[in-house]
Every structure is written in structure tokens, then in C-alpha cells.
Amino acid sequence: xxxxxxxxxxxxxxxGYIQRKASAGRKDAVGTQKExxxxxxxxxxxxxxxxxxxxxxxxxxxxxxxxxxxTGSDVSxxxxxxxxxxxxxxxxxxxxxSSSTYSPFSCSSVECLLLDDTACTSSSQCQYVVKYGxxxxxxxxxxxxxxxxxxxNVVVQEFQFGCSHVExxxxxxxxxxxxxxxxxxxxxxxxxxxxxxxxxxCLPPTAATSGFLTLGAxxxxxxFVTTPLLSSQQIPTYYFVVLEGITLNGQLLDVPPSVFSAxxxxxxxxxxxxxxxxxxxxxxxxxxxxxxxxxxxAPPKSLFDTCFDFTGLTSVTVPPVSLVFSxxxxxxxxxxxxxxxxxxxxxxxxxxxxxxxxGNVQQRTFEVLYDVGQGVVGFRAGAC
Numbered sequence: 490x491x492x493x494x495x496x497x498x499x500x501x502x503x504x505g506y507i508q509r510k511a512s513a514g515r516k517d518a519v520g521t522q523k524e525x526x527x528x529x530x531x532x533x534x535x536x537x538x539x540x541x542x543x544x545x546x547x548x549x550x551x552x553x554x555x556x557x558x559x560t561g562s563d564v565s566x567x568x569x570x571x572x573x574x575x576x577x578x579x580x581x582x583x584x585x586x587s588s589s590t591y592s593p594f595s596c597s598s599v600e601c602l603l604l605d606d607t608a609c610t611s612s613s614q615c616q617y618v619v620k621y622g623x624x625x626x627x628x629x630x631x632x633x634x635x636x637x638x639x640x641x642n643v644v645v646q647e648f649q650f651g652c653s654h655v656e657x658x659x660x661x662x663x664x665x666x667x668x669x670x671x672x673x674x675x676x677x678x679x680x681x682x683x684x685x686x687x688x689x690x691c692l693p694p695t696a697a698t699s700g701f702l703t704l705g706a707x708x709x710x711x712x713f714v715t716t717p718l719l720s721s722q723q724i725p726t727y728y729f730v731v732l733e734g735i736t737l738n739g740q741l742l743d744v745p746p747s748v749f750s751a752x753x754x755x756x757x758x759x760x761x762x763x764x765x766x767x768x769x770x771x772x773x774x775x776x777x778x779x780x781x782x783x784x785x786x787a788p789p790k791s792l793f794d795t796c797f798d799f800t801g802l803t804s805v806t807v808p809p810v811s812l813v814f815s816x817x818x819x820x821x822x823x824x825x826x827x828x829x830x831x832x833x834x835x836x837x838x839x840x841x842x843x844x845x846x847x848g849n850v851q852q853r854t855f856e857v858l859y860d861v862g863q864g865v866v867g868f869r870a871g872a873c
Contacts, residue, residue: 490537491660493830494791499660500539500761501792501836503622504846507561507727507757524684525705528639533557534696536579538661539761541692541849543702545667546637547650548588553580554664558690558702559759560859563672563726564604564619566627566651567665574655579662585652591634593652600649601631603673617651625658627651638704645680669758670726671861680704686861690758691873694825694853700873708860713867716814718859727755728859730866731815732845735765735773738780738808742772752838754845756857756866762792763835763851764844770837773810777833780808793832812851820868823854 533542533555540557547554547567554567555578568575570584585591594600594615601607601615608616610630617631629652636648653665668675669688677688684705691700708715719729732754733746748768765773774795778786784805787796799805810827812820827834834850858867 497791499623526643527703530700549590561757562668563670563674569652627656629653689858712869714818715865716818734813736811760848766841767837792836795833826851
């Protein structure tokens with residue numbers, strides 16, 4: 490089982506990759522809302538992961554798979570037989586030869602041509618290649634098959650996904666990944682004709698509780714605070730927001746909004762810990778230490794340098810921290826999104842011009858709504 494430090498080191502590699510890939514271009518996206526479907530999300534700690542997972546079934550007959558949900562990716566994939574180089578997984582391996590509805594794409598297909606990185610077999614089957622920031626990668630046949638979400642009530646015919654035959658760098662026994670980004674290969678884009686282009690999720694604070702993922706989510710306005718949603722023309726995968734400030738104990742940190750806007754900020758369910766510009770992080774860290782001075786300091790842990798010794802304590806008082814977004818949206822973080830493993834759950838970027846990322850720890854307990862059609866992100870507290 491990987492240590493917390495190893496998991497967070499990989500998280501740092503992912504952040505670096507996203508920051509290199511993201512473009513400065515922004516645009517409002519369009520879409521329509523139609524049906525809606527909801528199914529459970531859980532924290533993957535039982536699978537040695539700090540990511541969030543859903544259960545799907547793929548193929549005919551259906552084979553159950555546990556996949557992490559990732560708004561920072563588009564291509565979905567599961568490990569497939571024959572698996573030439575794969576990691577051990579929790580569920581039975583998907584065997585495409587046993588599915589009557591499985592179909593690989595040809596190298597000349599539009600679906601193959603839309604992929605960023607491809608190869609072609611001697612039999613003209615499209616091979617996808619996906620490389621992640623944590624150093625992991627997956628390669629296999631780009632294919633389609635029947636997908637079931639949350640049971641047989643939600644069926645997606647001819648769902649496009651990667652049938653992974655070679656991978657490396659994955660340390661948890663999760664079976665694959667479900668891409669929820671803004672690109673054409675993502676689950677959201679593939680089902681937009683049925684559900685529209687809005688989705689939401691709630692990430693529970695512990696493995697003992699359950700959250701949800703909703704396709705076709707609606708912005709009812711009840712309980713939501715909203716901020717404009719932007720996307721990149723060059724890299725449509727990522728969901729950009731404008732973070733303007735941070736408050737602690739109700740007081741706005743003395744950090745100009747221009748510090749946050751220099752590199753931009755995205756929401757990412759696949760990154761664990763939020764990354765801030767160093768200037769903003771330094772202000773938050775020093776102010777937080779002053780508010781926590783009744784607790785002894787502890788040595789740094791991996792990404793974290795603002796840590797405390799809570800040994801022997803049955804309760805800890807955590808000062809409230811809020812994120813302030815453009816449009817006046819103020820998001821009061823759950824305590825589980827402020828303290829993690831005895832430390833302040835934020836980290837600093839290399840410099841103030843690096844892309845900021847709001848990770849899944851800070852999103853816990855909120856319903857986070859990505860309403861692409863309306864061009865807004867919404868936050869509803871206490872949703873799970």
C-alpha cells in the first residue's frame with residue numbers, strides 16, 4: 490500500500506503536467522440540459538487511493554468495473570484482456586472477446602482521428618495513448634461497447650473508451666478511469682445529446698459515507714452560489730474559474746486578486762490537494778498558524794509545511810476558510826477540506842504564474858455543478 494507521502498508526490502507530478510498542458514485561452518461553452526441520471530460516488534481509500542470512484546458495467550454481458558472520476562481527463566478506459574502489462578485490480582478483468590457488443594475503431598475512423606495521441610496496428614485498429622502527470626500511462630485499443638451507469642437503468646450504447654492492454658505507474662487496484670472533462674471523448678460530451686452538458690457531483694469526506702455523480706444536473710438556484718465557468722479553446726478538457734481571494738476567520742487575506750488571476754485556476758476532481766500561487770499560500774499559511782497557535786507545530790509532511798501535533802486530543806477547533814470567486818461567490822470550506830493528516834490542506838505552486846488547481850479535498854461535501862450551457866459553476870454546501 491502506498492504511503493500518504495507517495496500518493497501526494499504523485500499528486501504533485503499531476504499538477505505539474507496539467508499546468509504545462511493548460512492554455513491561457515478561455516471561452517464560454519454551450520450546451521443544453523435534457524434528462525438527468527444520478528449514481529453513487531465513494532472515496533477510494535479501500536483501494537489505496539485518495540481519488541473518488543464510481544461503479545460501472547461494460548460489455549454484453551455486463552462486467553462490473555470500479556473507475557475513478559476525473560474532470561481533468563477526457564478518454565475513459567478500463568484494463569482489458571489480454572493484459573500484457575497491467576496492475577492488479579479489484580474486479581474481474583474485462584475481456585472484449587466475451588462481449589457481443591464490443592467493437593474496435595479503425596485507424597481511419599473519425600473517433601480515432603480526434604484523439605490526441607494514436608498509433609495503428611497491422612490490422613488497422615486504432616491504438617490510443619494517454620500519459621498522465623503523475624508519470625502513469627495507458628495504451629490500448631480505442632473501442633466502443635455498451636456502458637451501464639449505476640445499474641441497468643442508465644445504458645449508453647456504443648460508448649467510446651480505451652481498452653487498455655499496457656499500462657504503467659498505477660499503484661491502486663482501481664480498474665480504470667472515467668473522463669469527465671470538456672473534450673469530445675469524455676462521458677459528458679458523449680452523452681450530451683441525452684443528458685445535456687451539465688454535470689454535478691458530491692465527494693464525501695470519508696469512505697464511510699456516499700456521494701453522487703449526476704449527468705444532466707440542473708441549476709435549481711436553491712442553495713447554490715455560482716461563478717462564471719470558462720474553458721480553453723486550445724485545451725477544452727479543463728474547467729476554468731476565477732478565484733479572487735481567500736478568507737480566514739471571515740477576514741480577507743491581504744492578497745491582490747491579480748495574484749490569483751496571473752496563472753488562472755481550474756477545478757479538478759483528479760487532483761487531491763489545492764495548489765495556490767506562492768504569494769497567496771504564504772499569506773494563508775502564516776495567518777493560519779497564528780490562528781492555530783494553541784496547538785504545537787509538527788514537522789512538514791510531503792507537500793505540507795503547515796502541520797500541527799494533535800496527539801491526545803479528542804477535538805480540534807479549525808478556523809473557517811473560504812474561497813472567494815468572481816461574481817461574488819463565497820465557498821465556506823468543510824473542515825475536512827482545511828485540515829488533512831494534521832496539516833493545512835493547501836500547497837504552493839512554483840511561482841505566481843503557474844496554474845492554480847482546486848483539488849478534490851477542498852471540494853468535499855459540496856455539490857459542485859458544472860453547467861456548461863449556462864456558463865457557470867455552482868457550489869451547494871452540505872450535499873453529502
